[in-house]
Amino acid sequence: MFRRWLGGEERKPEQEPETPPSPTESAAAAPDAAREVQPLTAQQEGERRRGGLLRRWFAGEEREEQEIRQEVQKTSAAVQKTRNVGMFGRIAELLRGDDPVTPELWEELEELLIAADVGVETTLAVLERVQRKVERNNVRRASDARALLKQELVRLLDVDVPQYSERSTKPYVILVVGVNGSGKTTLIAKMANRYKQMGKSVILAAADTFRAAAVEQLQTWADRIGVPVIAQGQGADPGAVAYDAVQATYARQADILIIDTAGRLQSKYNLMQELAKIKNVVRKRVQWAPHEVLLVIDATTGQNGISQAKAFMEASEVTHLALTKLDSSAKGGVAFAMVQEIERPIKYIGTGEQLDDLALFDAQAFVDALFADAAEG
Known part of the structure; x- marks a missing residue:
């Protein structure tokens, strides 16, 4: 997933395979369509993670093996509470050991997935695919069905991101959107800190001029990190702030420009329209900008977050999502x-309250963490 975000390459839609091949099967390229597919082992899942999910995420830069492990560890730690207090702990327990696969198991699993905020339609579609594979491969044990379910959940999270053009443009412009209380400003600070640690020069734009103290909040974070903020104060024209920020970015030859926007509710039409204005201002000065439109969603909002996301998609052409507060009482299925x-x-x-508490999302690590238990270590 990550290797496609900034690489500029296009992928044609592919038909869903009847059974996703494991790395071993892919390497063998076996022509036998009737070959029985075994659930991935822990070693194979680890190989998949190391094989590219977190490789390229900014301007083609490669992440070292140790850094990839750190990302996975952050994800696991953040999701631990979600697993413990939510439904996925019960799902993991339900699909353990040598218990037989029964109709009653499917019914209970359906109820738990819906209760975990996976959604009715998504739950039914996933379970239908898993049940087909269980029947086709004559799977009898709950633990084997669990492995197939995990594979399907990982596939759900693997979608293509729209590509603009080459991602070598400098400055690289990120527009951050979301409702108040989602953790948007804190996430911006974490992103700025991360880019700075990578040796990139960063400028922040305080275009959230609607909310009282929003500019001051962003400035406080920026002072801690040591990055400049372009601001005009509360009530200023957000488009003018964005314009000044682009000018400053060129003047200082900065690598990254991150633009904060007002924490608008999806029902506020005028505020949503301002997003289009900011985008147009930036695009006139920087080719293909904004290169990312990052929508910040509070994972504890559950299904309500989906209505927010749809509204922002219409207003700002969202390219990526960021989930915050997964380390709290979020159920996890909303992802x-x-x-x-x-x-x-x-x-x-988001994996916590500190500046370093931010992880690149790894679908396999996320699903592993939701299902982790003492048996899996």
Whole structure:
């Protein structure tokens, strides 16, 4: 997923395979269509993670093996509470060991997935595919059905992101959108800190001029990180702020421009229209900008977050999602429903309150963490 975000390459839609091949099967390229597909082992899943999910995420830069492991560890730690207090802990327990696969198991699994905010339509579609594979491969144990379910959930999170053109444009412009209370400003600070640690020069634009103290909040974070903020104060024209920020970015030859926007509700038509204005201002000065439109969603909002996402898709051409507060009481299933509904990938997850508490989203690590238990270590 990540290797496609900034690479500029296009992918043609592919037909869903009857059974997703494991890395071993892909390497063998076996022509036997009747070959029985075995669930991935923990070692194979690890190989898949190391094989490219987190490789390229900014201007073609490669992430080292140790850094990839750190991303996975952050994801696992953040999702731990979601697993423990939500429904996925019960789902993992239901699909353990040598218990037989029965109609009653499917019914209970359906109820738990819906209760976990996966959504009715997504749940039914996933279970239908898993049941077909269970029948086709004569799977009898709940633990084997669990492995197939995990594979399907990972596939749900793997969607293509729209491509503009080459991603070598400098400055690289990121427009951050979302409702108040989603953790948007904090996420911007974490992103700026991350880019700075990579050796990139960053400028922030305080275009959230609608909310009282929003500019001051962003400035406080920027002072902690040591990056400049372009601002005009509360009540200023957000488009003018964005214009000044682009000018400053060129003047200082900065690598990254991150633009904060007003935490608008999807029902506020005029505020949503301002997003289009900011985009137009930026695009006139920087080719293909904004290169990312990052929608920040509070994972604790559940299914209500989907209506937010749809509204922002219409107003701002969202390219990526960021989920915050997964380390709190979020049920976790909204991630699957969100990606399926708006067909945009998750790029970041917030993993805590500190500046370093941000992880690149890894679908396999996320699903592993939701299902992890003592048996899996």
